[in-house]
Amino acid sequence: MFRYGIASGVCDRDPAADLGGALAPVVVKHRAAIIDPRQVKDLVRAMSAFSGSAVVKAALWFSAYTFQRPGEIRAAAWVEVDFEANLWRIPDARMKEREPHLVPLSRQAVEILQGLKPLTGHGGYIFPSIRNTARGDRPMSENTITAALRRLGFGHNEMCAHGFRGMASTILNEQGWPPDVIERALAHAEGNSVRAAYNSARWLPQRREMFQWWADWLDRERG
Secondary structure, three states: OHHHHHOOOOOOOHHHHHHOOOOOOOOOOOOOOOOOOOHHHHHHEEEEEEEOOHHHHHHHHHHHHHHHOOHHOOOOOOOEOOOOOOOOEEHHHHOOOOEEEEOOOHHHHHHHHHHHHHOOOOEEEEEEEOOOOOOOOOOOOOOOHHHHHHHOOOOOOOHHHHHHHHHHHHHHHOOOOOOOHHHOOOOOOOOOOHHHOHHHOOOOOHHHHHHHHHHHHHHHOOO
């Protein structure tokens, strides 16, 4: 703006130049994620052997199978699950991009939910706080899944709860799944506002196929 002012004769100098070096650069932090298939094998085998809370173990596997954001998973509600269509319908109020999101549920993800029904189905949350499972009116702590990964021996530079997203994205891309399908499955923002209006159901058949392939692949890796 000031350079334009100088060029047009309105300004004599650019005072913004005096701020050079005064502001710290924005540092982008990449969340720790296991993306090497050989390490994924170690991760899923460790998850299978997890001896803690059944609800926490289910949340670990649900995170792996669905690779949605940790906040969306820990606050997942039973009313959001459509067992007839095998869909998890996340309302816009709970999404980062403030638009509703459909997550096709693989056979394995459905089995997890069915197994949890007797434990947490009486409450609102699928994964309630481990200190409040009896009532189920508070969601799991935001640190629970990451703490479980630490208990399994994976350090903060190796894997975190958000890392399941990077893990799935990397391997699905390497396996040749269409980038548009992967991005929609991750609920990444759509720049085109017209296309964004149809995001919820876009690529749904392809996403359903991909989620099932991913769950089957994880199961093969754990042996």
